[in-house]
Amino acid sequence: MSLSDLRNSLPDYAKDLKLNLDSVLSDAGSQGLDGKQIRAVALACAIASRYKPFAEAIEAFAAEKLSPEEINGAKAAAAVMAMNNIYYRATHLIQNEEYGQLRAGLRMNVMANPGIDKMTFELASLAVSAINGCGACMDSHEKVLRKHEISAQGVQSALKIGAVVHAVAVTLEQA
DSSP: OOHHHHHHTSOGGGHHHHHHHHHHTSTTTSTTOOHHHHHHHHHHHHHHHTOHHHHHHHHHHHTTTOOHHHHHHHHHHHHHHHHHHHHHHHHHHSSOTHHHHSOOOOOOGGGTSOSSOHHHHHHHHHHHHHHHTOHHHHHHHHHHHHHTTOOHHHHHHHHHHHHHHHHHHHHHHHO
């Protein structure tokens, strides 16, 4: 199914999601991000939201502006954050600080050369971390983004994309 078909299949009670999806996937609705960043963040978030038909439709939308390598970079952000968000959320939430001092020992080689520019990878990682509820990862990625002069509005836009994409995926899966 196309992104448009899936959007139109949202139930009436989710009308706000239809409007918000259109907004956050546009340059005007995601200020501080460019078209490639919007699509990469949306794809990583759709994958993290685990509803395959929606992820496939978002991937087709992303492919309108992203190269195959950039598509893989967005997928890499979703993949590595699926691992990191569990590990770092747990070590942050456990009330024993010793775990936070231990070396994770988890391979994250993709972060050195993800196939997409570093700030887009960071934006996607931030949004996926929000979906997965990892405060430690959100703090880390937000600091990197702000250090590299991504505006607060750009960070907010990535978070809004994550929120809307996740809500649409959950709603479509239940419809």
